[in-house]
Amino acid sequence: MNSIGNEFTEGTLSDPNVQKLLKSDKKFDVVIIEQFVNDGLKVFAHHFQAHLVVFVTFGSNAWINPLVANPAPPSYVPEQKINMDPKNFFHRVFNTIIYIAGELNRNLLFFPAQNKIMKKYFPDAPDLDVLNYNASLVLVNSHISTNKPVPRVPSMVDIGGFHINPPKKLPKDLQEYLDSAKEGVVYFSMGSTLQSINLPVEKREAILRVFSKLKQNVLWKWEDESLPGQPQNVKLGKWLPQQDILAHPNVKAFVTHGGLLSILESVYHGVPVLALPVFGDQVMNAAEAAWNGCGRYILYDDLNEETLEEALNDILKNPKYSENMKTRSKLMRDRQNKPIDVADYWIRHIIRHNGGAHLRVAGLELPWYQYLVLDVIEREMKFALLAVVSLTYSYVAESAKILGIFPVPATSHYILGSALMRGLAERGHDVTVINSYGEKDLPKNGSYRDILLTGFLEMAKKRREQINSFDREDMNSFLSTAFIHYFMLELTEHTLNHTNVQKLLHSNETFDVVIVEQFMTYGLKALATHFKGHLHRQLVRKYLPNGPDLNEILYNASVVFVNSHHSTNDPVPYVPNMIDIGGFHVKPPKKLPRDLQEFLDDAENGVIYFSLGSNIKCSDLPPEKLEAFLNTFSKLKQKVLWKWETDVLPGKPTNVKLGKWLPQQDILAHPNMKLFITHGGLLSTTETIYHGVPVLAIPIFGDQRLNTQKIVNSGFGLSLNYKDITQETLTEKLNDLLTNQT
Structure with a gap:
C-alpha cells in the first residue's frame, strides 16, 4: 500500500489539471480530502488557506486515529485487517503487534516518503508532521449499526450510510424477476473493484454447483456476456442497481465481498450477508457482520462447494440472521438527522467558528510518552484519585413510563432535573419524579407526578449550617470529597428508607425507563432493576435484598446524558452511548419584573x-x-x-x-x-x-x-x-x- 499511495500522491500533484488549479487564483473555504494512503495531499488545505476536512471511507482506523488523538486501545479495538475480536490474550497480543507494526510503517517509512513528494511540489510548505495534525474535522463512513462502538473525539463524526438513497423503480426485467421469486432471491456481487469473471475456475464452479441446488433464484453481477454452466435459476447482469435490489422484500441473502458500502447497504435494508472477503477492510467488515449475528463469512482460501453450501443454507434457513439484521437496520434508520445533513452541519460549523480549534483534544499537544502516561508510570505513581461528577440518564424514543430519581436537595441540581423531566412530560411521556422540591409549575402536556422527599430540604439546611460554604474553600480536595461522599451516602439511605419511596417500591407500578442523577448516589441505581462503593452495596442489600449486586448495576446504563458541551468544556473522547446535552435547561428569555x-x-x-x-x-x-x-x-x-x-x-x-x-x-x-x-x-x-x-x-x-x-x-x-x-x-x-x- 505504501508504493500505491506514493504513486497516487505523485500522480495527483503532477497532473496538468491539478497544476492548473494550483496556479490559479481560486479560493476555497474548505478542502475535503479522502484519507487513503495519500497524506501528502493535505497540503492543498495549506495552499488554499482553507480548513482541512478529512473523509475516512472505511471507518476509523489506526491510520487516522493518531492524527486527531482519538483513543483506540488495541486491547479492545480491532485493527482493520484482522478478523479477530480481541477478547482473549492471544488475540490482544496479535492485535497489538499489528497496531505497532502499522505505527512503525507509517512513521518510519510512509510519512517520510509522502513528505518528500509533497516538498517536491511545495518546497515552502510546512512538513507533513505539521499538516497531518491540522484537520479541523474528520468525517467517518461508519455507524454503530455496522461497527463496534468505540470512543470518538469531538472532531470525529460518524456519517455512515450517507450515500444510501431512497429505492428507485427497478428495470422491468429485474422487477419481474424479483417479484416472481416465490422462494426469494440470493443476490451475488463482488463489488466494483473485484470482478466475478476473474474468479479461478475451481472457485467459480464451486459457486455454480451450490447455486444450482438452491430453490431460491440467484441474481449475479457477472461482468461478461455469458457464464459457462449457468444454472436455470441464475440471472446475470453486468451492472445491477444494488441499493434498489436490496430494498426488494424478496431478497433473502446477499453474497458479497464484504466491502463497507455493501455492508452498510445490506444493513440499511435488513438483508443478511454471506461475505467472501479478499483484502483490505473486507475481512474486518465480514467479521463485524458475523459478530453481530447478521451473517457468516468464508475466507477466500477456504471457499469451496462444501463451505459455501453449509454457510448459505444456514443463512437461508436460520431466521436469526434475518432477525438480527433487521434489528441492525432499525439502528441505522433511527437517527435524529440524516447523515448527509450531519456532514453539512459540521462543515458549516467549522466555517462559522474559523476552524476546529475548540474541538481539538489536549492529547494532540502531548509527546507520545506523555500521552501514554509513561512518564507517570516511570515515577511509580503511588495512587490516583478519579472524581467523576456528571449527570447520567437513560432515554427512550417512544412514549413511555419514566421514573426520575433526583434526590439531591440543591437548587442547581433541581433546575436540571426539572428541565429534563418536564421536557420529557411535555413530549408525551408519563413521568414520575422522586425529588426534594416538588414541581410548582406543572407541564401543560403529558403526565407528571412528584414523589416528594419530605424533610430533605431541612436536612440539607442543617448540613450547610454545620459548615459555612466559604470555609470549604480551605478544605483540601480529599477532605472535601470525603464530606460530599458522607452526605451522599446519608442521602441514599434516607431516599431508600423514605416512606413515600417505600410506598412506591411496594406498589405494583412498572416503568420502562429509570433516570438517575449520577452524583455519588450509586445505590439508587438499584431502583432500575427493581422496576422491569462498599457502603452503597450494603444499602442496596438492606433495602433491595433480592436485587443484583451493585457492581452489576453500576455498569448497566444504556445511555449517559452529560451536562456538557465543547463551548464550556475541553473536548474529550466519548463512547457512542455518552451524549452531550449541555445547555438543555436554558430557556428563551421571559419578560422581567x-x-x-x-x-x-x-x-x-x-x-x-x-x-x-x-x-x-x-x-x-x-x-x-x-x-x-x-x-x-x-x-x-x-x-x-x-x-x-x-x-x-x-x-x-x-x-x-x-x-x-x-x-x-x-x-x-x-x-x-x-x-x-x-x-x-x-x-x-x-x-x-x-x-x-x-x-x-x-x-x-x-x-x-x-x-x-x-x-x-x-x-x-x-x-x-x-x-x-x-x-x-x-x-x-x-x-x-x-x-x-x-
Whole structure:
C-alpha cells in the first residue's frame, strides 16, 4: 500500500489539471480530502488557506486515529485487517503487534516518503508532521449499526450510510424477476473493484454447483456476456442497481465481498450477508457482520462447494440472521438527522467558528510518552484519585413510563432535573419524579407526578449550617470529597428508607425507563432493576435484598446524558452511548419584573450581575470580604444587581440593587449586561456562555475551580481566588474585564 499511495500522491500533484488549479487564483473555504494512503495531499488545505476536512471511507482506523488523538486501545479495538475480536490474550497480543507494526510503517517509512513528494511540489510548505495534525474535522463512513462502538473525539463524526438513497423503480426485467421469486432471491456481487469473471475456475464452479441446488433464484453481477454452466435459476447482469435490489422484500441473502458500502447497504435494508472477503477492510467488515449475528463469512482460501453450501443454507434457513439484521437496520434508520445533513452541519460549523480549534483534544499537544502516561508510570505513581461528577440518564424514543430519581436537595441540581423531566412530560411521556422540591409549575402536556422527599430540604439546611460554604474553600480536595461522599451516602439511605419511596417500591407500578442523577448516589441505581462503593452495596442489600449486586448495576446504563458541551468544556473522547446535552435547561428569555426591567434599561453604563449561586450565600460572606465588595462596587460607574439573601445590606451603595431571588437567565439575556460575577457553577457558566456575558469567577468548591479554569483558558473571563479577595484585587479584575474588549 505504501508504493500505491506514493504513486497516487505523485500522480495527483503532477497532473496538468491539478497544476492548473494550483496556479490559479481560486479560493476555497474548505478542502475535503479522502484519507487513503495519500497524506501528502493535505497540503492543498495549506495552499488554499482553507480548513482541512478529512473523509475516512472505511471507518476509523489506526491510520487516522493518531492524527486527531482519538483513543483506540488495541486491547479492545480491532485493527482493520484482522478478523479477530480481541477478547482473549492471544488475540490482544496479535492485535497489538499489528497496531505497532502499522505505527512503525507509517512513521518510519510512509510519512517520510509522502513528505518528500509533497516538498517536491511545495518546497515552502510546512512538513507533513505539521499538516497531518491540522484537520479541523474528520468525517467517518461508519455507524454503530455496522461497527463496534468505540470512543470518538469531538472532531470525529460518524456519517455512515450517507450515500444510501431512497429505492428507485427497478428495470422491468429485474422487477419481474424479483417479484416472481416465490422462494426469494440470493443476490451475488463482488463489488466494483473485484470482478466475478476473474474468479479461478475451481472457485467459480464451486459457486455454480451450490447455486444450482438452491430453490431460491440467484441474481449475479457477472461482468461478461455469458457464464459457462449457468444454472436455470441464475440471472446475470453486468451492472445491477444494488441499493434498489436490496430494498426488494424478496431478497433473502446477499453474497458479497464484504466491502463497507455493501455492508452498510445490506444493513440499511435488513438483508443478511454471506461475505467472501479478499483484502483490505473486507475481512474486518465480514467479521463485524458475523459478530453481530447478521451473517457468516468464508475466507477466500477456504471457499469451496462444501463451505459455501453449509454457510448459505444456514443463512437461508436460520431466521436469526434475518432477525438480527433487521434489528441492525432499525439502528441505522433511527437517527435524529440524516447523515448527509450531519456532514453539512459540521462543515458549516467549522466555517462559522474559523476552524476546529475548540474541538481539538489536549492529547494532540502531548509527546507520545506523555500521552501514554509513561512518564507517570516511570515515577511509580503511588495512587490516583478519579472524581467523576456528571449527570447520567437513560432515554427512550417512544412514549413511555419514566421514573426520575433526583434526590439531591440543591437548587442547581433541581433546575436540571426539572428541565429534563418536564421536557420529557411535555413530549408525551408519563413521568414520575422522586425529588426534594416538588414541581410548582406543572407541564401543560403529558403526565407528571412528584414523589416528594419530605424533610430533605431541612436536612440539607442543617448540613450547610454545620459548615459555612466559604470555609470549604480551605478544605483540601480529599477532605472535601470525603464530606460530599458522607452526605451522599446519608442521602441514599434516607431516599431508600423514605416512606413515600417505600410506598412506591411496594406498589405494583412498572416503568420502562429509570433516570438517575449520577452524583455519588450509586445505590439508587438499584431502583432500575427493581422496576422491569462498599457502603452503597450494603444499602442496596438492606433495602433491595433480592436485587443484583451493585457492581452489576453500576455498569448497566444504556445511555449517559452529560451536562456538557465543547463551548464550556475541553473536548474529550466519548463512547457512542455518552451524549452531550449541555445547555438543555436554558430557556428563551421571559419578560422581567417591572422593577428589574427599569433598572437594567436605565443603566447607561451597563450592569454587573453578582450571584454566588443557590448553595453559597453572599450573606454568609465574612465582614472583610463583604467590605471589599461594597467599597469596589461604590466606585463603579456601572450599576450592580446583587443576589443577596437577607432583607438589608448595611452600607449598600446607591448603584446597587438587591434581590433575594433573581431570574438569572432572563437577566443575563439583557443587552445592558456587561459582566457576571459568579462562583463558577456549571449552570451559571453554561448560561453566561449562551448569552455571551464575560465572567469574573470566584470558585469555592467542587467543580467550580475546574469550570473557572476553562473560563480563563477560553479567554472570556478572569478568576479570583476567594482568599485573595480585597478591594485592590477586585478593582483590578473588574476594570480589566470592563475595559478590555477581547
